[in-house]
Amino acid sequence: MLWVDKYAPKTLKDLDLNDNLTDRLKSLAYSEDLPHLLVYGPSGAGKKTRVSAVLHALYGNSARNVKLESRTFAATASRKVEFTLIVGPHHFELTPSDLGPNNDRIIIQELIKELAQSNQVTKSAHRFRVVVINEADTLSRDAQAALRRTMEKYTTSLRLVLVAQSTSNIIEPIKSRTLQIRVPAPDYESITRVLNRVAQEERISPVPLPEELLAKIFAQSGRNLRRALLSLEAAVSVLPGDQQIVVSNSTTVPPADWREVITEIAQMIIKVQSASQLLAIRGKYYDLIAHCIPPRIIIKTLLTELLTRVSSSKKPSIVTAAALYDHRIQIGNKSIFHLEAFTAKVMNVLEH
Amino acid sequence: MDARQIPWVEKYRPSKLDEVAAQGNTVEVLRKSLKLANLPHMLFYGPPGTGKTSTILALCKELFGPKLMKSRVLELNASDERGINVVRKSIKTFAQLTVSAATPEDKQNYPCPPFKVIILDEADSMTQDAQGALRRIMENYSEITRFCLVCNYVTRIIDPVTSRCSKFRFTSLDRNSALARLDYIRSNEGLMCEDGVLDLLLHAANGDLRKAITYLQSASMFHQGAAENGMEVDSTTVTMESVQEITGLVPESVIEGFLQLTESIDVDTIKRAVEDAVNDGWSATQILSQFHDTIIQNSLIGTNAKTEISLLLSRIDRCLTDGADEELTLLDLLVQCAEIRSKY
Ligand SMILES: Nc1ncnc2c1ncn2[C@@H]1O[C@H](COP(=O)(O)OP(=O)(O)OP(=O)(O)O)[C@@H](O)[C@H]1O
Ligand SMILES: [Mg+2]
Numbered sequence: 001m002l003w004v005d006k007y008a009p010k011t012l013k014d015l016d017l018n019d020n021l022t023d024r025l026k027s028l029a030y031s032e033d034l035p036h037l038l039v040y041g042p043s044g045a046g047k048k049t050r051v052s053a054v055l056h057a058l059y060g061n062s063a064r065n066v067k068l069e070s071r072t073f074a075a076t077a078s079r080k081v082e083f084t085l086i087v088g089p090h091h092f093e094l095t096p097s098d099l100g101p102n103n104d105r106i107i108i109q110e111l112i113k114e115l116a117q118s119n120q121v122t123k124s125a126h127r128f129r130v131v132v133i134n135e136a137d138t139l140s141r142d143a144q145a146a147l148r149r150t151m152e153k154y155t156t157s158l159r160l161v162l163v164a165q166s167t168s169n170i171i172e173p174i175k176s177r178t179l180q181i182r183v184p185a186p187d188y189e190s191i192t193r194v195l196n197r198v199a200q201e202e203r204i205s206p207v208p209l210p211e212e213l214l215a216k217i218f219a220q221s222g223r224n225l226r227r228a229l230l231s232l233e234a235a236v237s238v239l240p241g242d243q244q245i246v247v248s249n250s251t252t253v254p255p256a257d258w259r260e261v262i263t264e265i266a267q268m269i270i271k272v273q274s275a276s277q278l279l280a281i282r283g284k285y286y287d288l289i290a291h292c293i294p295p296r297i298i299i300k301t302l303l304t305e306l307l308t309r310v311s312s313s314k315k316p317s318i319v320t321a322a323a324l325y326d327h328r329i330q331i332g333n334k335s336i337f338h339l340e341a342f343t344a345k346v347m348n349v350l351e352h
Numbered sequence: 353m354d355a356r357q358i359p360w361v362e363k364y365r366p367s368k369l370d371e372v373a374a375q376g377n378t379v380e381v382l383r384k385s386l387k388l389a390n391l392p393h394m395l396f397y398g399p400p401g402t403g404k405t406s407t408i409l410a411l412c413k414e415l416f417g418p419k420l421m422k423s424r425v426l427e428l429n430a431s432d433e434r435g436i437n438v439v440r441k442s443i444k445t446f447a448q449l450t451v452s453a454a455t456p457e458d459k460q461n462y463p464c465p466p467f468k469v470i471i472l473d474e475a476d477s478m479t480q481d482a483q484g485a486l487r488r489i490m491e492n493y494s495e496i497t498r499f500c501l502v503c504n505y506v507t508r509i510i511d512p513v514t515s516r517c518s519k520f521r522f523t524s525l526d527r528n529s530a531l532a533r534l535d536y537i538r539s540n541e542g543l544m545c546e547d548g549v550l551d552l553l554l555h556a557a558n559g560d561l562r563k564a565i566t567y568l569q570s571a572s573m574f575h576q577g578a579a580e581n582g583m584e585v586d587s588t589t590v591t592m593e594s595v596q597e598i599t600g601l602v603p604e605s606v607i608e609g610f611l612q613l614t615e616s617i618d619v620d621t622i623k624r625a626v627e628d629a630v631n632d633g634w635s636a637t638q639i640l641s642q643f644h645d646t647i648i649q650n651s652l653i654g655t656n657a658k659t660e661i662s663l664l665l666s667r668i669d670r671c672l673t674d675g676a677d678e679e680l681t682l683l684d685l686l687v688q689c690a691e692i693r694s695k696y
Contacts, residue, residue, distance in 0.1 A: 024578075030580050152361075300680060316617060323671070
């Protein structure tokens with residue numbers, strides 16, 4: 001089992017991150033009521049971990065008693081849709097991308113009514129049950145609109161917990177009906193605290209880990225705990241010893257393969273600006289995409305790499321181009337076009 | 353029902369027209385129609401949490417009383433299926449129904465006018481087709497059925513429908529009415545607040561009373577839960593500190609920091625600041641809206657620069673709505689802003 005999964009904190013008590021936020025969530029869960037929640041923050045910040053901890057605080061161990069259920073639903077008389085969701089004794093958990101495009105509104109309408117109207121099988125301290133909707137910012141506008149009055153009407157039997165990366169794509173009427181909980185990505189202190197705890201459990205020495213090693217891991221992690229744990233595991237996995245692994249300041253933290261490819265692309269763009277170079281780079285883009293690196297991550301990482309290598313006067317145009325082509329990727333169809341266009345644009349900026 | 357587990361927004365939903373705060377003119381007109389026991393078709397529109405749903409429900413209750421309301425009022429909202437078929441079948445069927453008789457008792461206590469009311473809440477999410485099918489029904493059965501459409505976005509209602517309705521615009525609540533209502537709830541719940549707490553809540557809620565009430569209750573729950581959890585807090589007094597975090601407002605220091613960064617074009621520094629803000633979880637639209645307020649009020653930025661910046665803000669808002677990456681978009685915003693300011 002990867003360390004990331006092995007050490008996912010199970011209850012609020014175990015949460016090593018952001019003590020202040022943890023305290024506030026705990027307080028909410030222990031009070032008599034709970035408002036609808038909109039939990040938002042960057043990926044890897046620990047939103048899901050916190051939501052499951054809230055469920056645990058509400059319903060005790062039975063909240064863990066979940067199973068994956070597959071259901072079919074008649075979207076129209078002739079069209080059946082199959083989707084999966086997580087079902088617990090007191091909650092549902094669903095993810096819009098598992099519902100299939102254009103179905104999210106109908107399915108959510110049905111499920112929520114079902115949950116709101118059926119009786120609880122097991123007793124709990126709360127009369128309401130919870131529907132967790134992951135990636136709520138990817139819900140269609142129609143689906144969000146359909147939640148509006150539902151959130152008010154079934155308020156005695158139902159609470160929604162919406163989880164999103166950002167509130168920018170959540171419609172105002174939903175924001176008006178939820179308490180928004182911001183989950184910041186962990187800072188240096190929290191990440192190193194977790195790394196040290198894991199190091200201890202995994203019999204790595206010395207603990208606390210050497211400063212420079214921690215700094216290297218943190219720099220690569222982009223304040224993402226998941227990535228930090230993966231880096232530590234990767235760094236340690238190449239070292240000898242099974243009883244006790246010894247690390248030092250000079251222990252190397254290998255960057256992910258795909259990052260190295262993007263560094264190469266940046267170097268190629270800086271070195272030669274030509275049509276044949278563009279063609280060579282294109283092959284690399286295809287490789288990255290084939291390895292499921294999202295085009296958005298490609299553009300962002302590439303921008304970072306480029307900015308460390310060009311003169312100040314070129315930087316603003318490159319930033320604007322990156323934003324422009326990321327936008328196009330989002331609304332367009334073929335991301336390779338926009339990655340190439342970005343590359344060509346940067347070459348153009350560099351030539352002048 | 354266990355009163356403790358009803359959220360305050362519902363507990364304090366107005367059940368009479370008199371309890372609806374602000375919305376003076378609208379309430380006035382409706383009160384008159386209550387006296388005349390007659391109603392036109394109506395369209396309520398306005399931003400979230402300003403009392404639209406509450407007002408129509410309260411009005412119906414006062415017209416028919418709770419018992420008769422069951423047979424005289426049909427409430428449909430966006431969570432109900434309301435495609436064209438539903439309009440043609442269920443809505444039409446209800447519209448055609450003979451008006452049920454009122455008991456002598458109801459008649460004594462309520463006006464009980466001889467018509468039914470169909471509330472189409474959140475009508476802006478009905479399809480154009482479905483709205484089109486409404487037209488006829490509104491006309492044919494207007495003797496015995498009145499419609500009340502409720503929505504946030506009035507432009508999504510088709511003209512032929514709006515032209516058949518008396519329109520009532522609900523406005524964001526003014527500070528005084530909102531404060532009075534909020535303070536009433538506070539004292540009714542036996543809650544204490546530090547100075548400035550209610551003002552801050554109202555400022556953050558921006559005219560949305562539901563939001564303000566949710567904030568207030570959440571703050572109170574934090575205190576209560578924290579006390580129950582054995583922490584050293586006063587469970588009955590809400591502090592400024594606990595409210596600040598609840599409102600989700602980006603601290604002014606962060607916004608001011610961004611503004612300062614646009615005084616020179618230093619892409620690397622701007623990038624670090626943007627990364628930090630995004631990692632801290634602040635949402636780009638919230639930053640954008642507060643940044644906008646700050647720019648508008650800043651007297652050091654000249655007219656020409658402001659003009660160009662407003663074009664920029666419009667474009668940035670569009671990008672965010674389209675789902676462009678928040679970090680890149682904010683970075684672009686600040687870098688371009690810096691470029692504009694360097695020109696003037
Ligand atoms: N004008 C008002 N007077 C008193 N209470 C109000 C008023 N507006 C909002 N509220 C409070 O906010 C809650 C929500 O109000 P309501 O459902 O009427 O909003 P709405 O205008 O229908 O919003 P939406 O457009 O989001 O549906 C009410 O239960 C009540 O507690
Ligand atoms: Mg409403």
